[in-house]
């Protein structure tokens with residue numbers, strides 16, 4: 516139950532050192548944060564920091580000049596589109612690109628049979 520983690524720091528010449536040895540997750544994360552924000556990390560004398568679990572799997576990875584490369588950060592970018600039919604604003608999160616033509620849900624042809632396109636009302 517008590518998973519233990521190790522933190523490693525790597526140097527430009529390829530050498531490395533274990534800076535935390537089989538510590539609980541919170542301590543490993545603290546160490547990771549410490550070494551990825553240290554002076555060495557900023558100036559590049561530390562080029563890589565990783566957290567490994569007891570199975571030697573990488574749980575987190577930081578690289579000089581790149582930042583945290585694992586786990587990948589969730590995309591928080593949003594893009595705005597306009598419905599080509601009614602002009603309503605459509606906000607799309609992340610890297611999703613809506614299919615062309617860009618239509619809101621109401622104008623989407625998939626719903627067309629249910630909708631009066633001009634008034635966006637369901638025809639009965």
Ligand SMILES: [Zn+2]
Nearest residue numbers: 598601619622
């Ligand atoms: Zn529309």
